[in-house]
Amino acid sequence: MEIERKFLCGKLPFSLAEFPHKQLSQCYISTNPVIRIRKNDTQFFLTIKGTGELCRQEFELELTQEQYNHLNKKCETSVISKKRYYIPLNTTATAELDIYENQLEGLITIEVEFITMEEAQLFIPPVWFGKEVTFDNRYKNSSLSQFGIPPELS
């Protein structure tokens, strides 16, 4: 079970250069239900997600590059590319800050994953977090891969 809140990004009070990052690219064999393949630096993953916003079932399987290449042919969406920075917060949580590229350039989102629903509900976002979009399906990556940046931001 994945418990996660998602935010747009406000003004960063620090440089991202000091935090580790990975280069991600992903696309969707299916967006409903979500069947996603992702390249994460040099690793490859298949991920299935159930329905839900704050809380949803998720299962991940590591793939070989060969398996990834085969599944890549079955994708029905454009590829999302983004740099993901890992920023530790003042709690046990880590902010995953995604800087989107190519057709989604300009979009920056932040996700924070929690162990329990209570922890998620009690979380107070730092001042550099922007508007919360946890419950806005347009900001799901499966939607972004199909429909691009929501009009309010583009």
Add this chain to the structure above:
Amino acid sequence: MEIERKFLCGKLPFSLAEFPHKQLSQCYISTNPVIRIRKNDTQFFLTIKGTGELCRQEFELELTQEQYNHLNKKCETSVISKKRYYIPLNTTATAELDIYENQLEGLITIEVEFITMEEAQLFIPPVWFGKEVTFDNRYKNSSLSQFGIPPELS
């Protein structure tokens, strides 16, 4: 995690008619890794399986008929149809006896699922179980859907 042993079927000392059964049909979006869709009477499921024989990761998600129909177009194998009978054993386990149909007619397999590896290893098959095929990949449904019944049986 799914822990399961699989057998061919010997001579049944009882009639199957007294046991409940379901009509299954399934095919594969991918056989490596396994991404399977299955119709189980009137329910629909998406299942992902990791590698392994006796023990493998497995994740299942219920689908709507509409989701199933969409994913059906992405399948790369022929459809497997079978009747699955549920036969309680003298332990906490249930034998799932599959009678294959159409291109796999003549094949009958039995699967028993266990909670722990120890339970799986201590299991003594009833006399009406045939040869064990847990470690014979040719009897995986993903293989049967691609290559049909192994030559030794056909």
